Amino acid sequence: MEELLRTNDPVLISFLESLLGEAGIRYFVADDNMSILEGSISMIPRRLLVAADQIAQARRLVTDAGLAHELGPESPTSF
Numbered sequence: 132m133e134e135l136l137r138t139n140d141p142v143l144i145s146f147l148e149s150l151l152g153e154a155g156i157r158y159f160v161a162d163d164n165m166s167i168l169e170g171s172i173s174m175i176p177r178r179l180l181v182a183a184d185q186i187a188q189a190r191r192l193v194t195d196a197g198l199a200h201e202l203g204p205e206s207p208t209s210f
Contacts (some may be wrong), residue, residue, distance in 0.1 A: 133183050136157070136201050137201050138177060143198075147179055147193065154189075154192055159180045161178040162175055162177050
């Protein structure tokens with residue numbers, strides 16, 4: 132899986148989960164529990180990971196939704 136973006140915004144994560152799910156793109160939200168455990172100081176962002184073979188499609192989908200500024204670097208981290 133490759134990192135699509137990092138954010139502390141739970142609304143953005145929820146929206147993107149819906150967007151990716153409807154498009155049939157496999158994803159995983161990493162650090163969700165750690166982000167909750169650390170409280171409200173937002174030190175640990177959630178990472179939205181996408182299947183490596185679908186990362187280009189996911190980036191295009193996020194860009195088309197007007198959220199390109201939220202995307203991580205072009206050379207994402209693989210997991």
